[in-house]
Amino acid sequence: MTTAQLVAVPTALFLLVYLGCLAAAVRPLTGAVRLAAGVACAVVALLLAGSGWAALVAAGAAVVAGTRGRPAPSARVRSRAPESRHKPEAGRSEPVDPGPASDVCGQSVTGP
Secondary structure, eight states, rough: HHHHHHHHHOOOOOOOOHHHHHHHHHHHHHHHHHHHHHHHHHHHHHHHHTTTHHHHHHHHHHHHHSSSSSOOGSSOOOOOOOOOGGGGGGGTTOOOOOTTTHHHHOOOOOOO
């Protein structure tokens, strides 16, 4: 495998992501900026088409990533902060946990 072949796939992946970002930018923009984003989107699509077989590999990776779906809600990372810190109506009746900063800095940390 040559160096050019090793560089072709990551380049095609980058172009595919860039194309997706430009295509997503066209919708909310207006006026001349929207036109510029549309032209840039077309140019990047041409560059991607010119990358040959590497574009097929990038498209295959995009299809696999798009069909995997989202993780279940139970699999998502949850905040370690107490629930009352995220609810403005809860007030500040609980003391704020100083966390590891007070141990590292050697200072007392108080809530706001």
